[in-house]
Amino acid sequence: MQNQSSRQSSWLRSYYFARAIFSIAWIAAAILFGGQSNPIALLLVIYPAWDALANLVDARVNGGLRANSSQALNVVVSTITALAVIVAISDSTYAVLAVFGVWAILSGLLQLYTAVRRWRHYGAQWVMILSGAQSALAGAFMISRSLGTVAPTILDIAPYVGFGAFYFLLSAIWLVVTAYRNAEA
Numbered sequence: 001m002q003n004q005s006s007r008q009s010s011w012l013r014s015y016y017f018a019r020a021i022f023s024i025a026w027i028a029a030a031i032l033f034g035g036q037s038n039p040i041a042l043l044l045v046i047y048p049a050w051d052a053l054a055n056l057v058d059a060r061v062n063g064g065l066r067a068n069s070s071q072a073l074n075v076v077v078s079t080i081t082a083l084a085v086i087v088a089i090s091d092s093t094y095a096v097l098a099v100f101g102v103w104a105i106l107s108g109l110l111q112l113y114t115a116v117r118r119w120r121h122y123g124a125q126w127v128m129i130l131s132g133a134q135s136a137l138a139g140a141f142m143i144s145r146s147l148g149t150v151a152p153t154i155l156d157i158a159p160y161v162g163f164g165a166f167y168f169l170l171s172a173i174w175l176v177v178t179a180y181r182n183a184e185a
Contacts, residue, residue, distance in 0.1 A: 008062065009179060010179070011061050011062075012118075012175055013179070015061075016169070016171045016172035017169070017172040019054060019165075019168040020165045020168035020169035020172060022054075023161050023164050023165035023168065026046070026047055026050075027158050027161055027162055027165070030043055030154045030155065030157075030161075031158070034154065034155065040154050041089050043154065044085050044096060044100075044157070045085050045086055047157075047161065048078045048081035048082040048100075048103055049078070049079070051074070051078040051107060052074070052075045052076075052082065055071045055072075056071075056075045059071035059072060070111075070113040070117070071110070071114055073110055074107055074110040074111070074114075077103065077107055078103065081099060081100075081102075081103040081107075084099045084103075085099055085100070093152045093153065094147075094151070094152060096152070097142050097143075097145055097152040097156055097157070098146035098147075100139075100160070101138075101139045101140065101143035101144075101145075102139065104135050104138050104139030104142060104160060105135070105139035105140060105143075106139075107135060108131075108134070108136035108137075108138070108139060109132060110132070111132035111135060112128075112129055112132025112133055114128070114132075115129045115132060116129060125171075127174060128167065128171055130167065131164065131167035131168075134163060134167075138159075138160045138163070142156065142157070142160070
């Protein structure tokens with residue numbers, strides 16, 4: 001029978017792989033539907049809604065929302081963001097990019113906090129720390145682009161999603177390698 005730490009590490013591997021796969025599929029859909037407003041609007045709402053759901057499930061698996069306050073807050077922030085995107089879509093692409101920028105900053109800082117808290121238990125969290133910090137920086141960049149004169153598109157958000165996919169995939173692979181090394185030791 002697996003011990004608690006091994007089960008949690010196994011969960012994190014699966015969770016990180018799922019997050020990476022979702023992000024890659026989202027990018028493919030964004031490219032595929034690039035000029036179609038209804039599918040793009042749906043993608044823009046789905047991404048923060050998925051983040052809220054993913055954080056909710058992960059928090060529950062890891063002791064519940066009370067034990068994971070940063071993820072509980074991330075669920076709230078991401079849910080509000082999905083709703084704000086619905087409102088912003090009717091306003092302008094500039095507003096949508098600004099909403100994503102604010103969300104990237106907040107969710108990045110919350111992810112960073114969660115990763116720091118998990119560091120000593122599961123390893124491979126340096127990647128999530130880096131991801132959270134980069135998310136916050138990307139958010140600031142998105143906000144600055146939302147104030148520009150060039151109309152933003154979903155392709156202004158796709159690199160942010162791509163880096164997220166990369167970091168989740170790297171974390172999952174790191175945990176696989178760590179588990180393999182531990183099993184060999």
